[in-house]
Amino acid sequence: xxxxxxxxxWDAGEIPNRWSPVSTITPIGGDPVGPxxxxxxxxxxxxxxxxxxxxxxxxxxxxxxNKDRAxxxxxxxxxxxxxxxxxxxxxxxxxxxxxxxxxxxxxPPPADxxxxxxxxxxxxxxFSIERDRSLGIVEVAGLAVEVAAETGADIRFFASAxxxxxxxxxxxxxxxxxxxxxxxLDDYAAYLRAFIEAYQAEGIxxxxxxxxxxxxxxxxxxxGMIISWEMERDLLIAVYxxxxxxxxxxxxxxxxxxxxxxxNFDLWEQAREQITSLKSLGxxxxxxxxxxx
Numbered sequence: 001x002x003x004x005x006x007x008x009x010w011d012a013g014e015i016p017n018r019w020s021p022v023s024t025i026t027p028i029g030g031d032p033v034g035p036x037x038x039x040x041x042x043x044x045x046x047x048x049x050x051x052x053x054x055x056x057x058x059x060x061x062x063x064x065x066n067k068d069r070a071x072x073x074x075x076x077x078x079x080x081x082x083x084x085x086x087x088x089x090x091x092x093x094x095x096x097x098x099x100x101x102x103x104x105x106x107x108p109p110p111a112d113x114x115x116x117x118x119x120x121x122x123x124x125x126x127f128s129i130e131r132d133r134s135l136g137i138v139e140v141a142g143l144a145v146e147v148a149a150e151t152g153a154d155i156r157f158f159a160s161a162x163x164x165x166x167x168x169x170x171x172x173x174x175x176x177x178x179x180x181x182x183x184x185l186d187d188y189a190a191y192l193r194a195f196i197e198a199y200q201a202e203g204i205x206x207x208x209x210x211x212x213x214x215x216x217x218x219x220x221x222x223x224g225m226i227i228s229w230e231m232e233r234d235l236l237i238a239v240y241x242x243x244x245x246x247x248x249x250x251x252x253x254x255x256x257x258x259x260x261x262x263x264n265f266d267l268w269e270q271a272r273e274q275i276t277s278l279k280s281l282g283x284x285x286x287x288x289x290x291x292x293x
Contacts, residue, residue: 050156051088053079055141057105091158093199095160095192099222160213164188176218179227186242208289211258268290
């Protein structure tokens with residue numbers, strides 16, 4: 001948290017604590033040995049859905065910078081290929097802006113001077129992922145799909161929103177704009193559906209979404225939103241019933257998993273309260289998982 005790291009770094013001799021390389025590990029009560037990992041494939045425990053990373057604008061910009069399409073695919077291949085690379089198979093997309101986004105690079109740029117944007121900035125505007133396209137996010141996610149197909153990898157995308165459009169929030173702003181308006185649950189569910197359908201049309205299937213990134217944190221300098229577990233429950237119900245076309249008015253059924261909380265583990269009791277409430281309403285099957293940071 002000190003700008004000097006970037007402007008005038010300390011001399012190495014002034015830094016008292018550092019990692020030092022070691023060539024051996026001494027187990028308790030044993031002789032020094034090299035690193036040994038023993039895996040017994042016959043012993044199976046909890047399954048892991050995937051390991052991965054985020055494809056928000058900052059990482060997309062870094063991946064694309066000074067690289068042609070073939071070089072970008074080489075980077076993604078090193079991440080995705082199970083035999084010659086890391087084997088990552090789970091990637092997060094952002095629904096509109098995140099705190100790691102510079103929407104001013106979009107063409108045309110959003111009105112916000114910091115570049116924050118949503119996919120429908122006003123109620124009368126058409127829903128559009130054009131800013132995601134002009135920032136390279138759609139292209140890189142599409143390249144990841146190509147690389148997965150070429151390498152035989154099974155990758156999944158999940159998505160999170162840092163904020164609904166400002167006009168859906170009580171304060172009418174993306175930054176410190178207050179909670180979601182209670183009468184906007186259905187509108188926001190339709191917005192999330194539009195995101196999934198737009199990405200699916202680009203050949204990028206969405207496996208799951210979280211209702212709100214860090215829903216108990218509303219920062220002063222970038223988009224975020226605090227909503228109660230009760231409001232998130234109500235939103236989850238609205239989203240599930242939209243995605244599964246419960247009323248018959250919404251369109252095709254979207255087989256997209258819904259994850260709640262998406263915040264720190266010390267908030268787990270809120271997730272428990274939400275699950276208990278959904279059970280009491282006979283809608284426990286609406287929720288697929290609890291996500292933690």
